[in-house]
Amino acid sequence: xxxxxxxxxxxxxxxxxxxxxxxxxxxxxxxxxxxxxxxxxxxxxxxxxxxxxxxxxxxxxxxxxxxxxxxxxxxxxxxxxxxxxxxxxxxxxxxxxxxxxxxxxxxxxxxxxxxxxxxxxxxxxxxx
Numbered sequence: 001x002x003x004x005x006x007x008x009x010x011x012x013x014x015x016x017x018x019x020x021x022x023x024x025x026x027x028x029x030x031x032x033x034x035x036x037x038x039x040x041x042x043x044x045x046x047x048x049x050x051x052x053x054x055x056x057x058x059x060x061x062x063x064x065x066x067x068x069x070x071x072x073x074x075x076x077x078x079x080x081x082x083x084x085x086x087x088x089x090x091x092x093x094x095x096x097x098x099x100x101x102x103x104x105x106x107x108x109x110x111x112x113x114x115x116x117x118x119x120x121x122x123x124x125x126x127x128x
Contacts, residue, residue, distance in 0.1 A: 006058070006059075007037050007038070007041060007059045007060070007061050007086075008058055008059065008060045008061070009060075009061055009062070010060060010061065010062035010063075010066055015062070015066055015070060016070065018060060018062075019066075019070055019110075019114075021089075022060070022087055022089075022110040022111075023110055023111045023114055024111075025089050025090060025091075025110075026090065026109045026110060026111045026112075027060070027087040027088060027089050027090065027109070027110040028056075028087060028088050028089075028090065028098060028102060028107060028109065028110075029085060029086070029087040029107060029108045029109065029110045029113060030044075030085065030086045030087065030105075030107050030108075031083065031085055031107075031108065031113075032083060032084065032085075033061070033084045033085065033086045034084065037059075037061055037084070037086060040086055041059045041086070044056070044086075044088075047101070048093070048098070048101070051097060051101060052094060052097060053093055053094045053097045053098050053101060054092055054093040054094055055092075055093075056088035056089065056093065057088070057089060057091055057092060058088060058089065059086055059087070059088050060086070060087050060088065061084060061085060061086050061087075062084075062085050062087075063081060063082060063083060063084060063085070064078070064079025064080050064081050064082065064083035064084075064085070065079075065081035065082070067079050067085070067113075067117070068081065071114060071117055071118065071121070072121060073117055073121055074121065074124065075124055076124075077117060077120045077121050077124055087110055
C-alpha cells in the first residue's frame with residue numbers, strides 16, 4: 001500500500017476556495033467520519049487501490065458548521081456542527097469504477113450534497 005496522504009483542513013481563510021473547487025470538481029465526499037481521520041484515509045486508499053481505482057492526490061476535512069455557514073443551512077436542513085466530512089478530488093482516479101464504489105459505500109459527490117441542500121433550504125425559506 002502507498003503512503004497515507006496528508007489531510008488538509010478547511011479553515012475560515014480557505015473555506016470558500018476549497019468548497020468552490022470541491023463543487024466544480026465533484027469531489028468524492030464521506031459524511032460522518034468519527035475517530036482517527038488517518039485511519040479513514042488509510043482505509044479508503046487501501047480499498048481504492050485494491051479495486052484499481054487509484055490513489056487520491058489529497059484528502060480534505062471540514063465540519064458540518066462549515067457547510068451550515070457557507071450554504072446558509074438552517075433547521076432540519078442544517079448539519080450537526082461537529083459532524084466530520086472527508087473528501088478528495090477525482091484527479092487521476094478511474095471515475096467510472098469510483099462511481100460504482102461510491103454507490104456501494106453509500107458516499108456522495110460534493111456537488112450533489114450542495115445542490116440537494118440548496119433545494120431543501122429554498123423550500124424551508126419559502127415556508128418560513
